[in-house]
Amino acid sequence: KAGVTQTPRYLIKTRGQQVTLSCSPISGHRSVSWYQQTPGQGLQFLFEYFSETQRNKGNFPGRFSGRQFSNSRSEMNVSTLELGDSALYLCASKTLAGADTQYFGPGTRLTVL
């Protein structure tokens, strides 16, 4: 089976712009979660989608949003980018919601100038 894929792998944006990141889960996986990783804050949970519905949300401002499509692919959007949004954004998929092994993609490295 193909693993979790994320596009693009690298992205450079300027402050104030918006960005959309994409995640394709492992075939058959219906849950997709997003995480932000920075040197200062480590790995932080953004949100989880299951069957096109947001099931859980971390403590991030409303500029961070996401959605999931009927084929389980997910997108994450960040509006009005700030310098502090520079990070590695990771998505992870698992078969079902709840306690299960999560499989991570390689991440999208976002740099905000």
Added chain:
Amino acid sequence: KQEVTQIPAALSVPEGENLVLNCSFTDSAIYNLQWFRQDPGKGLTSLLLIQSSQREQTSGRLNASLDKSSGRSTLYIAASQPGDSATYLCAVTGANNLFFGTGTRLTVIP
């Protein structure tokens, strides 16, 4: 709020040594605990998952234990190799969220 701590933050060992990485968490109401490996600039690779009802899991040279009552987990790596050099993260699952530790950066010196 769940807090996950890993000690030490960094560790260097000569090749062939056995080593232990530690993880502690503040809320024992967890579904499971996972250990991940992350290579520089890359995503996470799941190494071991221990369900809350289990005490340990083994995979090859890796053995992870879980003591839910004391809020602790250890990852034991036997006969370390240079290819084991990476950052190791533990994460606990609670209410469908993963809470990650700060990681231990391991360097195995040939």
